[in-house]
Amino acid sequence: MSTDNKFSMGHIRPAPESFLDRDLIADVSANGVNSTRRGLLRGALAGALAAVAAQATARPDDPAIVEPAPWSTRLGNPVLTNPYGQPSRFESATIRRQSPGLTQTDEASVSFTPLQSTFGMITPSGLHFERHHQGWVDIDPRQHRLMINGLVDTPMVFTMEDLMRMPSVSRMHFIECGANTALEWGNSAVPTVQYTHGMLSCSEFTGVPLSLLLERAGFDLKRATVLLAEGADGSSMTRTINIENALDDAMVAYGMNGEMLRPEQGYPLRLVVPGAQGVSWVKWLRRIEVGDAPYATKDETIHYVDLMPDGQLRQYTSIQEAKSVITSPSGGQRLMNQGYYNVSGLAWSGRGTVTKVEVSTDGGRHWQTARLEGPVLPKALTRFNFDWTWNGEAALLQSRVTDSTGYIQPSKPELKAVRGTRSIYHNNAIQTWRVMPSGEVENVQLG
C-alpha cells in the first residue's frame, strides 16, 4: 500500500525520451533546448502523457543493455594510471569558474565552487572556492614558520614539524566569503548558484587548537582582547580576530579532507575560525599577535566593511549568519518533464547548528519542512532534501533555515529594509529560483 503511494508520484513513468523522435533527442542533447525545440518537446510530451499505458509494453530494447558495452568486454586500466586520482572525464563541467568582469585581474580575484553539481556536505578540495588578493603561493613546508608574539610571556616560533607533532583535532566547518551573494543585493545579476552562492565550501580541517598554542606562549589573560592573524604571501593578509571566539574553537590547520591543505587554500598552514567569514581564515599563516586593541587592517577598514543606508560603514563584521540555498534545481538548469524531483540544497549558520530548513514552491506563501541529512554539525554545511512533484506550471522555489539560536533566515525585502542594497557583504537573504513551464530555471527576485 505504502509503496503504491510512493510510486504514484510519477517515479516509474517511462522516461520522456521514449516518446521523442530520435533525431530530436540527439539534437536536444547536443544543442540544448531552444524555442523551436521547446515547442517540439512540449508537443511530444503531451502525446507522451496520453500514450503512457499503451507504450509501456511495446518499448524497444535498450541498446545499453542488449548490446555488449566496450567497458564490459575489455581489460580495464592498471592501478596507478593516475597516482593522484582524477574525476571521470565525463565530469568536466564540474569545475571552479570566475565571474567575468567581477575583478580587473586574476590575482586579486575569486573562483566559485560549482554548488549545482556537488552532493552531501563536503566540498571536494579541488573544487573549494578561491579568493586571493595577491595571487596564491606554494610554500616549502620546511621553510614555513609560525610566530606567536605580542602580549605573551614568551614569543614563540613553531615549525611545521612542531605543529604536526602537537595534539591534533579534526572538525568539519563551512567557510563562506563575506562577499558571497554580494552581486545580488540590488537585482538578479548572475545566472547560476555557482555565481550567486559559490564562495562557499565545507571541509574537514585538521590542526592544533589555537588556544593550546596561545597557552604555550603564555598569553596575557587579563589584557588580551584580540588577535592579529597574518599571512606569509605577498599580501601578508592581516585580520583582527575575536579572541573569545578563537579560544572556543579556532585552530591552526594543516590538514583538509584527509590530505594537506591545497596551495590555493593556504598550504601548509591556515587559520580556521569557525563561523567567521573566509577572509578571517588567514591562509599561509605566519604570525599571530596577541593584542589589546583592534588593528584596522586594510581588509577590515576599506573592504569587508558593510555600508549602511545612513552612510556609516560597519567595521569588524565577522560572523556569517544563517543562510540556505537550493542547489538543484537551480538557475540555468532545466527540468525535462513533470513528476517527482528531489529538491536539494545547503544550509549553514556561523552561530551554531541548523535546526530546521523549510522549502516553499510558491514564492513563500506556504512552507514545508525539508529532511536534514546527517551529520548536522555546528558551523558546518548541512544538506537538506525535499520531495516535490512538479505539475508543469510556473513555480517559485525558496528555502529558509532556522538555527540553534532561533534565528530565521530573512527574505530579501526583510534584509534590505534594514541593511539597504549597498552593503556588499553579508547578504544571507532567501534565494528564489523560478521554474518556467518550459522547465527552465532562472534566478529572480520578488518584490
Next chain:
Amino acid sequence: MSNWVKAMALSSALVACGAMAGSTDVDAIAGIGREATPNEIKAWDIDVRPDFQGLPPGQGSVEEGESIWLEKCAVCHGDFGDSNEIFSPLVLGNITAEDIETGRVASLTDPGVVRTTLMKVSTVSTLWDYIYRAMPWNAPKSLAPDEVYALVAYLLQLAYVVDYDFSLSDENIEDVQAIMPNRNGVTTDHGLWSVDGETDVMGSDCTSNCVVPLEVTSSIPDYAMNAHGNLKDQMRDYGPFPGIQTAPENAPVDVDVDPVTADRAVPEAALQSNGCLGCHRLDSKLVGPSFAAIAEKYAGQPDAADYLASKIRQGGSGVWGSIAMPPMPQLAPEAVDEITDWLVAR
C-alpha cells in the same frame, strides 16, 4: 555601550574559561617550539595599529611621494590614483572640505558616486600599514619606511586632506588622523563581531497563507544569459537537471591555440622569479601586453631578440600604449636570453 565594547569587556572574562577548557595540559607540550629572537620579531612584526603602535620613525613629503608614485605605482593606479584598469580607483576628487570638517564623507550615501579608498578609510594607519606590507603589488615589502610616509602624504594630497608642501612623519601623523575625511564614518555597533552577537534582521516564521510579495521584480535579461558562458556546459549533462543552452547555436568553437606555448616550453621560473607575471600573462593583457601578442608582433623579424632584450632591460612605453614597463637593469643576462629566445622561437 556598543556591542563592540560589550564584547570586549566580556571577552576578558571568558578568556579565562576558554583557556582552562583546553583538553590537553599545556605542560605536556612544553618542549615543542622555541622562543623567537628579537631580530625575528622585528623582521615580521610590521603591523601598525590605529594608535600608531608599531609605526617606525621617519618622514616623507608629498613631492617625494609624487615621484615615487610615478615610478612605482602609477603604472597600475594611474598618475592621480584614479585608474580603474587594474584595481578600483583609490581617489577621485569627491571629498569636500565639509567632509574633512565633520569626519563623514557625505557622498558615501550617493549611489551614483564610486566608493574610492580615500572616501572609505577612517584610519591613516591603515594606509601606512597596507602600503608597507603589500605594495607595489608585484614587489611587496620593497619600500623603505620613508618612501611609505611620502606615498601616504601624496595620496592624502590627492584627496585634498593636506597641501602640496606637506611632509608626513611619525611626529605629525596623529594630527593627520584628526582630519581624516571619514574618521567618524565607521561603527562597531552591530552584532556581527561575536558568535554570540545579536542580530538586527529576523525572518518570519509564517508557514501558510503568508502575505509576501510575489511579483518578479528582477530576472536576468535574455541577452545577458550567456554573459557567464554557455550554461549548458556548466551543468552535468546526464542528470535530472541539465543546463540551458545560452550560447548562440552553431557559434564557431573557440580554438585556443597559443602560438607561444604551443611551440616551446614556457620559461616559467625566469618569468616568475623576475616578477614579469605581475604585469604580463601568457595569453591575455594585464598591465603589459600578453606574451602571445608580443611573440606574434615580432614573428619573423631578424633583430627581434636583441630589440626585446634591450627593451626588457631598459623598459619604456609607447609600443603598446602609454603605460611604461619599468627598467630592470638587475636582470641576469641568462634569464633575459632565455625569455627572448622563447618569445622569438616559432
